[in-house]
Amino acid sequence: QTVVTQEPSLTVSPGGTVTLTCASSTGAVTSGYYPNWFQQKPGQAPRALIYSTSNKHSWTPARFSGSLLGGKAALTLSGVQPEDEAEYYCLLYYGGAQPWVFGGGTKLTVL
């Protein structure tokens, strides 16, 4: 069974920069996995932030960016705001029998 792994939790200071990563149990994550990133605040539905590694939705704040880093998908927040405190999920595409697998999520604390 495919497992997608994210850091369980990270802490960042307001105004700082933080990078969240997303690893696959099958090996290096490439652009062919179409990495998606989502933000979820308590009691709310997930909100799409990044698709296909680094593309932003029209509503995605400029301080969010996506990339591939060291064989993983990465989400970088630059100039973190207090409202960025949330759970972040990555989603990878594998095709075949199980097309999509979510990571376990990273709880980002802004402190």
Added chain:
Amino acid sequence: QLQLQESGSGLVKPSQTLSLTCAVSGGSISSGGYSWSWIRQPPGKGLEWIGYIYHSGSTYYNPSLKSRVTISVDRSKNQFSLKLSSVTAADTAVYYCARVIVVVGRPYYFDYWGQGTLVTVSS
């Protein structure tokens, strides 16, 4: 702007079938280039992709749920549905519907999500 709204029974008895509907407004479910997906989230846990249905009617399901899941589309009502049979307490979760952009026949990314609906499995 596209909006999705889940509805259905909030309480289901063990061994029965969970049924949910996602109403789509602000766009046609029959338009090409999209598939329509269900995702769930048990209380306090992470997201799990359940499955989706393409514009063509083709369906793809999470292997762990495949034997119990059916996703269908009602184009006349501009909505799609989820049925999950033989439910247990482990199926208690918030269920979300979402749109998936399809490019050259491949699902590419998720964009719009519904607000979610909590389904509790309990006798």
